[in-house]
Amino acid sequence: MKKYLLATALVGLGSAPTIAADLAARPYTKAPALAAVYDWTGFYIGVNAGVGLGRDRLQHDWLNTGSPYSFYTSPQGAFGGAQIGYNWQTASVLGPIVLGVEADIQGGGLSDDRANFSLFGINASYRQKPDWFGTARGRIGIANGPVLSYVTAGYAFGNVKTNATETVAGITTSFATDRTQSGWVVGSGVEAALGGNWTGKIEYLYLNLGNKTDISTLLFATPINTEIRENIFRVGLNYRIGGNTAYAPVVAANWAGFYLGGNFGSGTGRDRSSLSVPAAPVLETFNLAPDGINGGVQAGYNWQAANWVFGLEADIQGSTQKDNKTCILTCTPGLMAAYDATLPWFGTARGRLGYSVGSTLFYATGGLAYGSIKTKINTASFAGLVTQSFEHTKTGWTAGAGIETPFTLLGLLGPNWTTKTEYLYADLGSTSDNFIIGATPVTSTRSVTEHIFRTGINYHFNSPVVAKY
Template identity: 75%
Template structure:
């Protein structure tokens, strides 16, 4: 899991706003001074809502010699509350904030679409749910007045329900089910910014590792071990009330966001590509391809502003390492029959509108529009004719929607007031693909619906520099 730690740490630290005084070489309009220096120290309580997607690799032998490798991917909405405490101290880098936070979440994350049917003889259905979870985490971040960029890590726990149902050689289906609370760890990053008074808003990504589990599925037709890795990606926005905080804080005049900008970004992506393999028509396996990896690219845009409201257009292009080369369905060893997938999303791009509201020099925005990208699917098949590789490539269009926070940025005082940083979440839907081929000596069709969750941070250079407040 090293790459998850690296990705979330880079996303959090990369989204840090200004951490040193702005260079004076480039003139800009100075915003009105604050009534008091913003201090993050103190208790807070709040609520949050978002979405989650699992990537729970499962290995199972429904028949002797048959080795399925698949991803169960519970997905859905979530919401809950959090409580925490911050301590702010000064350092050579600027104000550093240390904190502790605990949260509890209700969740509707579920996946019951995985059905594996070998030669029509034995149908195995997999269902998994995460109905609640919680975390207790430490936080450390860099503060620039009323904007805090942070990384977070700690303990995680949650309730996981898994059910496997088999039907075929017998009068009625047989079922195996487990329902247990598991513990593990969590790591993530986010950005939090003041909204005025004691209120703050945040956007964050958490990666939950709830451990591995091995269950003996005894009640099934063919008793066997089921090995599952419980992993969840959480994307959420939150609202906090700071108890005894800067109640006299009022945002400075809105920054000037108008004009062209150009920048780059880096982040991570997680796919839940609902897929199917049909052989001879009625014999169909339905399953998920669980892509994950890193993304990076460039963006350009233009903003128009009316008072605090900001309207914009942005286009970006991304290179990606998103891949799933673990999924194997059909026989996977039984009688030498198998279909092992290697699915990738090597690049994608978006053209989006943005609608935002500037609270001082912090821009909160929603975004949505066109998405497009390259979809590649390789299937390594094995049958009585021996191993054969099937390769398919498509460029699809679809849609995207998301939200983010953008703030001033100055890397250790090396960048001037024209620079900003943003942290954002995007949901990308690239539609479906369908490909036909010959499996052994019979016709087969594979389909794939491509949906990705993206969490990324970026820096922008504004050719018409925004107003930057001094703290």
């Protein structure tokens, strides 16, 4: 701005009458144009794709004992859809604030048929499938030039199919619902300009589609209670109509060198589990679904060739993820297995491959995952109450994607700071534990997979992460 005012003043002086006879007239010099400020105001349309994970608690007294089983169906799969929205950008003491509205509709292949129980010659199985959903939300965010960090919330709706079958003495009965349910949604994300009218985003949404109670049409006409909760992880591409569409990053930011930082986020597990009693015979297959908060630190190093960024990163996390709501094996005081499954800590060592669009780094990441898996099983039989405890440290793999951008925190931090938002999928393998209920041998298995969405802050020890526009 100072250079612009000085150039304007010189133009004024050059065009004024000469005030000294011995001074030659100065040639006219056009003032340099002001750099355009990125403006998020305007309509946009776009598409998105991602993965969804349900944590849908189901309670059903399928044996008619007076004590219902409690377990999770965990519909998982890919989905895709489209969105449309409008943004308003305004100034505030915090910087440019962006207010917006957005609606989307998605079709998907989320499903789960893991819950199957076989006890005393009676069999029951359950399947759940959310086949489409949509949202209508408000958005509010803080813009840092061509990067928008936002939170979002509003109305959610979707179609959910639930099926159950029960076989007793060779007679099979069934139950099914197919209905549209509504509720609310909340989430967060980061959107960044790609050049011209295009932007890209990474986003997490939590959908609560309510609770339902149905009287089953199975042999035992006992209530089936369902709670529909969906975790949505997706990336999107938007085309902006109007507003500032002249953005074109000229130089990629400098990402090379060491960095150190911390992160905070949430995680949800989909642990395919089983409990078997060969002597009975009994076989229960179900999901454990520990969820909670994760937090930790990371360190890494980047190499850069033009806009391409190659890196290595390692992190270690503490976690509150827990599932203590699953109860099977009749779940009566006389015979039960009540689970308390946790993931106390985990970590990763990953490669990163990214492309810098101006000062925004879009990257994919993958590598080694490791962590501690704890399983407590409170059992009851004629021998009384006993708690079985098992702990394993396991290794596996992880893959994901994210966006990293400069972070100034209202001007309090310098140009060496960045913030990132990323999604990771981690597979920590399987565990198998043997124990005794009464005098009967029992085997419990657990395959641990995690969906992690987190935000981090990094300090780069090299030159500042800046780019020219």
